[in-house]
Amino acid sequence: MSPTTRRRLLESALAGGLVGLTGCSGVSNPASGTTGAPSTGSTPTTATDEDEESGAGRPAPLPESVALERLATGLEAPVDVAFAPDADRRYVVDQPGRILVHESGTLRDEPFLDLGDAVEAGGEKGLLGLALHPGFAGNRRLFVRYSAPVREGTPSSYSHTFVLAEFTATEDGTRAPLEGERTVLEIPQPQPNHNAGSVAFGPDGYLYVGVGDGGGSDDQGEGHVEDWYDPVEGGNGQDVTGNLLGGVLRIDVDGRADGKGYAVPDDNPLVGREGFDEQYAWGLRNPWRLSFDDGDCFVADVGQDEYEEVNLLERGGNYGWNVKEGTHCFEADDCPDETPSDVRGGESLIDPIVEYPHSGDDVSGVSVIGGHVYRGAAIPGLRGRYVFGDLEADGRLFVSTRAEGDGSWSTDVVPLGGDGDDALERLLSxxxxxxxxxYALGRGEDGGGVYRLTPDG
Structure with a gap:
């Protein structure tokens, strides 16, 4: 598929020209002075042998299909959902710029947060991510990631400004007043695509922020810098000194240092070395969604023309873009598996745990949509496995099972039963x-909706 064809597919994926898409092991242990483990809405208890078939300790067989329980519809482009730790309440992020409250079986008429004209939406821009503070039940703090019109400090020729902002919800947890906004971080965005958008608290209490490579194709064009790899000109993914693009940041939102709205953890990999201290990992193209499971962080990174990938995040990890697309050399017949010794002492280009092509049967698609490891009780055959999908859902989800050792995970297709094909024509999150x-979020015959995975039949 050519870059032009793929871009047109993504731009037309949703009504109104909204979302066009994109995608952690080795996460540090809890550090002193942090807020502790995430709330129960973020990280359930890890599965034990009781979660698996008795006897051999093997996972239960995969279900032949799964169904979708409709919770909410009528949204424009639902791209994220967060769960209140102290109430039966869900916060649903709609890309045009609102967060809605779902409780008592319905969406509240009054939005939780309406950013209005503060958000520049369209294509891959908009309100893209939400993370509740680990202490949300007590402090009501939350963090959102959105695209804003060009702000001071962003070149006038650039597309927009990446904003990470903090809000405080009311005591009853139903509203987040606009006047309470605190800007935590701003990043100039040279082009309108590859914005990533996912934000998530790790088990160490720090906030992890996915950042795309700056847009365009090939990791080139305006806003892209020179890097060490000559066969493909330039690239923010392989550079850690020119800007904060093309990786995952890790910051302490409970601290303030150096005039910034956050502090940098002392054990971030570039602290005391050349490069931006906020960077935790790099070599990513468009990490649309990331999620944690018992210390592992899964980063789904959208590819360009041929391959999609899911990675396990490592401290200081380099995931290869734009030297590689997945495990394959990009725009070259041959490519290295590591950086030169004069680039941060030499570092391996880490292969994904999951890779799938843009063409072929079964596991294929156009843009990976990162998911979660299933730890629930409703569908035993999914327990302990990573559930994800593709923007072009085509009536199916993908389920990956951890490999023995450090190899690639096996990936299977699990069909959506019932009216799942109509409900999720486009899978978003x-x-x-x-x-x-x-839960799966996406668009179908009823517009944008939120659905819970349930047994089929």
Missing amino acids: FGRDGEGEV
Whole structure:
């Protein structure tokens, strides 16, 4: 598929020209002075042998299909959902710029947060991510990631400004007043695509922020810098000194240092070395969604023309873009598997745990949509497995099972039963509640909706 064809597919994926898409092991242990483990809405307890078939300790057989329980419809482009730790309440992010409250079986008329004209939406821009603070039940703090019109400090020729902002919800948890906004971080975005958008608290209490490579194709064009790899000109993914694009950031939102709205953890990999201290990993193209499971962080990174990938995040990891697309050399017949010794001492280009092509049978698609490891009780055959999908859902989800050792995970197709094909014509995101149940978000015949995965039949 050519870059032009793929771009047109993504731009037309949703009504109104909204979302066009994109995608952690080795996460540090809890550090002193952090807020502790995430709330129950973020990280359920890890499965034990009781979650698996008795006897051999093997996972239960995969279900032949799964069904979707409709929770909410009528949204424009639902791209994220967060679960209140202290109430039966869900916060649904709609890309044009609103967060809605779902409780008592319905969406509240009054939005939780309406950013209005503060958000520049369209294509891959908009309100893209939400993370509740680990202490949300007590402090009501939350963090959102959105695209804003060009702000001071962003070149006038650039597309927009990446904004990470903090809000405080009301005591009853139903509203987040606009006047309480605090800007935490701004990043100039040279082009309108490859914005990533996912934000998530890790088990160390720090906030992990996915950042795309700056847009365009090939990791080139305006806003892209020179890097060490000559066969493909330039690239923010392989550079850690020119800007904060093309990786995953890790910051302490409970601290303030150096005039910034956050502090940098002392054990970030570039602290005391050349490069931006905020960077935790790099070599990513468009990490649309990331999620944690018991210390592992899964980063789904959208490819360009041929391959999609899911990675396990490592401290200081280099995931290869734009030297590689997945495990394959990009725009070259041959390419290295590591950086030169004069580039951060030499570092391996880490292969994904999951890769699938843009053409072929079964596991194929156009843009990976990162999911979650299932830890619920409703569908035993999914327990302990990573559930994800593709923007072009085609009546199916993907389920990956951990490999022995450090190899690639096996990936299977699980069909959507019932009217799942009509409900999710375009898959946009996933969520996981405090009980470990997984939710799918996307667009179908009823517009944008939120659905809980349930047994089929």
